[in-house]
Amino acid sequence: MARTADHDARRRQICAAVRRIVVQEGLDVATMARVAREAGFSVGLVQHYFPSKDALLLHTCRQVMADVNTRVAALITEGEKREQAIRTTAFASLKEMLPLDAARRDEYRVTRTFRGRALDNPDFADTVRSTAADLRAQLARAVTNGKECGEVPADTDPELAATRITALLDGLADQLHQDPARAVGHRGLDSCAEEILKTALREVFSGTCGRYRR
Amino acid sequence: MARTADHDARRRQICAAVRRIVVQEGLDVATMARVAREAGFSVGLVQHYFPSKDALLLHTCRQVMADVNTRVAALITEGEKREQAIRTTAFASLKEMLPLDAARRDEYRVTRTFRGRALDNPDFADTVRSTAADLRAQLARAVTNGKECGEVPADTDPELAATRITALLDGLADQLHQDPARAVGHRGLDSCAEEILKTALREVFSGTCGRYRR
Structure with missing residues (x-):
């Protein structure tokens, strides 16, 4: 065997x-x-x-979504090893979920196809919901860590901040996939999307991390 | 006949x-x-x-998406008639696209189902893309109007602002549909989503409209 x-x-x-x-x-x-x-x-x-086909597709859905979260977790570990500011690590991790190259466009297409399936299948809906909850929880933890190390103002609500940033991330991913060559003013949407994400993170992680002695 | x-x-x-x-x-x-x-x-x-079934579904997709935009246009006309601040009208219009009640949850489900179809059908992708472009253009025009009347700072990029706000709106809609009863801290996601949207609009429409004599 x-x-x-x-x-x-x-x-x-x-x-x-x-x-x-x-x-x-x-x-x-x-x-x-x-x-x-x-x-x-x-x-x-x-x-x-x-x-069954349903069992196969559901397993694939879970695996694709778990793979994304594993990749993000690795980027976080890497950022901590390099003693990066949390904002820098968060940006690198979240950017990983924007369809900015062929591999991530493929990944977007797969995850969004399964999200579509989630509209009429409760098992897929559970997987999509818990994957999204995991990402928000990771980001909320990063905000809480930031409050401890001085990167985030003390009165910030971690869950509210995570809800806002993940919503923005998802919507930017949709726009990038819909129309990757779109111009925003004189620039490409790709660089604009990165700037929008960076600005949103800077609004939350507006202080300086005192965790590492530099 | x-x-x-x-x-x-x-x-x-x-x-x-x-x-x-x-x-x-x-x-x-x-x-x-x-x-x-x-x-x-x-x-x-x-x-x-x-x-054909494809022709039927495509026509339905176009009609559903056009209906949403027509409803938003009516809210804008109404806001202008009432001489509301642009920020107030924009909030009322965009909130209309959040799945906050049964009717809008149904509408979300239909539009997102068609968006899913757009992942592997270019005709649907065109409709989804042009509907999203229409909404962004309406919002960019509102920002430009705001620059003229004093509600928006002169250095604001209307397209960038519209890209950011529509991305946020889409992502919030996804989260509301995925898990409408979710708590964010001590509050419900529904009131948080409205607050997040309101805050994002206030960041852009931060001034006072001088268009109407009050």
Whole structure:
């Protein structure tokens, strides 16, 4: 019998096939047969891991969203190791979720496709909701840390700030994906979106971090 | 032969049926047969107006999005008639797009379902893009008017401000729909979302309108 690691690897390969299909052709095309062909497995093997199309898609949705959060967590660890200001780390982490290059455009498309599914499927809605809650909680924690180290004014409400910044981030991502080449005045939307995000973070993290001796 | 008004009325009835189906059961269920049954027409009559399911859904998408913009335009006219500050009119108009009650939750669901479709259909993407561009243009015009009447500082970039505020609005709408009962600190997300929107508008429309003699 194959080891657990092999099972995990196969599940990941199957989910990766779903992601490619969603990016290239949309969710409707992701039948069990099409996914099996894309992954290079038999339909029987795919069914061994995922008894139904719904189970397969839901697992893929969870994995895609968990992958994003894992990447953000790694950026946070990296920022702390470099003794960056929290504002700098927060910007690098949140920017990671804007569709500013081909890879992140693909990721946007996959996550938004699953969000669309969440409109009429409670299991997907739960995953989307808890992923969004995780991100807000991470950002609220960053704001609380900022209050402790002096980067954030003491009267800031961490949850309110996190709600506002994540809302802005989501809306900017939508606009960037809808019309990446759009001009805003004399500049491109991409640089404007980064500036808008940076300004919003500076409004919250307006002080200086006293945590690291420099 | 029926008058044009009758044709328009029938098209609206058919699209209204699509909207009800999308709200209650999702886009996948909206086949020509199901839509005809929901509208109380024969399939042949539906096909007379819309030769394909794609044509039907695209027309519905356009109509739903145009209806939202028409409602916003009416609120703007109303605000001008009442000689409201631009900030007040902008708040009333934008709030109209937050899913704060059952009717607007339904509307959110329909527009976001069509946005999901836009991820893999260029015709839907065009409609979504141009609707978003219309709203941003209306808001940018409000900012420009505000610069003229004294409500907005002279160095404000109208397009940048409109980009930021519409992004915030979209993200807040997502969060309200995902989790309407969520608490932010001691308050409900609904009142927080309104406050966040109001604050963002106050940051742009920070002056006093000198247009109307009071």
